[in-house]
Amino acid sequence: MNLTPVRIAVAGAALALAACAAQPPRTAKESAPVFSQLRTTEHRGGDDLLSGGLGLAGLRAPTPPAFADAERPTPIELRRRALWSNWRGIADLAPGGGYGELYGRVVPVPGREFSAYATVPGASQPHRVLVQVPDAFDAGKRCVVVAASSGSRGIYGSIAVAGAWGLPKGCAVAYTDKGAGTDYVDLDAGQGVRADGTGGARGDGLAFEPATDATSGVAFKHAHSKDNPEADWGRHVKQAAQFALQSLDAAFPDAAPFTFGNTRVIAVGISNGGGAVLRAAELDGDWLDAVVAGEPNVFVEGARPLYDYTTQAALLMPCALLHLQDLPQPPLAAQSVPLWTQRCAALKAAGVIEGGDTASQARSAYEAMKATGWTDEALRAGALSVGFDLWRAVAAAYASAYGRYGFGEMPCGNRYSALGTDFAPRAATAAERAAWWSDASGIPPGAGVHIVEPNPTAPLTTLQCLRALWAGEGADALRVKRGIAETHAGLPREGVPVMVIHGTDDGLIPPAFSSAPYVRRAQSAGRDVRYWQVRNAQHFDAFLGLPDYGARYVPLLPYVYEALDRVSAHLDGAGSLPTDAVIETTPRGAGKALRASDLGMPR
The missing domain is CATH 3.40.50.1820 (Alpha/Beta hydrolase fold, catalytic domain)
Structure with missing residues (x-):
């Protein structure tokens, strides 16, 4: 060349x-x-x-x-x-x-x-x-x-x-x-x-x-x-x-x-x-x-903006999928069902869904999504985005983009870094950095770059914060919704x-x-x-x-x-x-x- x-x-x-x-x-x-x-x-x-x-x-x-x-x-x-x-x-x-x-x-x-x-x-x-x-x-x-x-x-x-x-x-x-x-x-x-x-x-x-x-x-x-x-x-x-x-x-x-x-x-x-x-x-x-x-x-x-249905899916879809049968694989049920069950329980404890057991909680989350236009076909195919953590990835990055936030200003406290074996932020290696341009998809996680949440042991807190930027009020929500309106x-x-x-x-x-x-x-x-x-x-x-x-x-x-x-x-x-x-x-x-x-x- x-x-x-x-x-x-x-x-x-x-x-x-x-x-x-x-x-x-x-x-x-x-x-x-x-x-x-x-x-x-x-x-x-x-x-x-x-x-x-x-x-x-x-x-x-x-x-x-x-x-x-x-x-x-x-x-x-x-x-x-x-x-x-x-x-x-x-x-x-x-x-x-x-x-x-x-x-x-x-x-x-x-x-x-x-x-x-x-x-x-x-x-x-x-x-x-x-x-x-x-x-x-x-x-x-x-x-x-x-x-x-x-x-x-x-x-x-x-x-x-x-x-x-x-x-x-x-x-x-x-x-x-x-x-x-x-x-x-x-x-x-x-x-x-x-x-x-x-x-x-x-x-x-x-x-x-x-x-x-x-x-x-x-x-x-x-x-x-x-x-x-x-x-x-x-x-x-x-x-x-x-x-x-x-x-x-x-x-x-x-x-x-x-x-x-x-x-x-x-x-x-x-x-x-x-x-x-x-x-x-x-x-x-x-x-x-x-x-x-x-x-x-x-x-x-007459449409729903991407940020609206993405943040809803990030919050509810892992639980809602437990209500459906015959999901495509991956994500593998043996790995996913325990995590999705935990999500249902967390949503119930937060008052987001109803139900006294996992089955009824999953039905509540499923019905909430269906009521806003999701089809069974879209939910089944959406399981892939749950498995690859794509909903959270899109929600975090797009909230920052729509709100015109700079580095260190992202709403809900998210940031990006390479992670060590202890999942703590660390500096990237020269080899990792050299491959980003060719290997990355443009939104982490991927190519060795990860989302760092302020409360990694309580992920529902971050997802609810991201969802509130569309469904709630306040200065950050108004800022993000103004950016969405520009699109x-x-x-x-x-x-x-x-x-x-x-x-x-x-x-x-x-x-x-x-x-x-x-x-x-x-x-x-x-x-x-x-x-x-x-x-x-x-x-x-x-x-x-x-x-x-x-x-x-x-x-x-x-x-x-x-x-x-x-x-x-x-x-x-x-x-x-x-x-x-x-x-x-x-x-x-x-x-x-x-x-x-x-x-x-x-x-």
């Missing part, structure tokens, strides 16, 4: 925004953002754009690509490992799951990467933007796929979604970490992450510089930037698209300028990335040709086709709380929004490699790819957009390989 820096010309002149050839000319103009820490790298031979040379077999390997020096990995090593981590965090690559045979492909795609920091107006911290330009890019049929990372993942967090679809087709693919990502800062060592993923001292061009003088713990951008990045998701996506045009100007100067008027732009994302592209669709300016959003975290009138989504712009795809069994972002009310509101306002509801699909394709999940659930990615195919054909004038559909599927069962007929793909 060639790390020679390239100066990408920053367009000081206005960008002419115009629609693709089949639509009326775009006339709106605006100034391009200023990008910093500009870099370009070349990826050919054994180091391609899509998998860093790993291919499908390498991505399926159970252990990540090793660093030659664990404490000082090179940018090449960090990038390859980040690709491995992000592919495996999103897609079901396990044999029998269908990837590479029934849908999707991992092929060598040589080309260049352009990367930078970008900052939305009013933000104190930048977000990362990255553009992959394949050598096979067709300047005669200009296309950009722009994507936002799912969850809080780093800049490669949508490689399995946007990159896997767009790069083999010769499209440039633009990414944003949307103000989150894995640019962790180790305050004990005074070290953060530079533009190339390597560690550097504070003040040395880091991607995140927390506003704190603290000398202990771990800070990360989503929780500690004080910017409430979710409020700006749409603008993050648009800036990534603008950076794509600048990068294409630099990559193909003889074909410049690349503008929104002569370049097709399709936005795609899943989970938080799905919510981000829906937010982009509402922005003014005729710059976006189509949107595909999978399992989106989106908050509109309220509007309608997509008229004339932009939007496809929303959601699994009916999603247990992390239930469609009843997110996509369903969004689609109802958009369609009732006359917007061009189509909705696919996929039976037997839950939130995490990556966990379908677990035998019981693979037997029960179908992947969602095939439908996202199919929606992209349909949208692209429609923009080419080669087909109409699909109609709304409830897609009937067939779980493949234990020990069986997924078949094309199991997916029930609409035709």
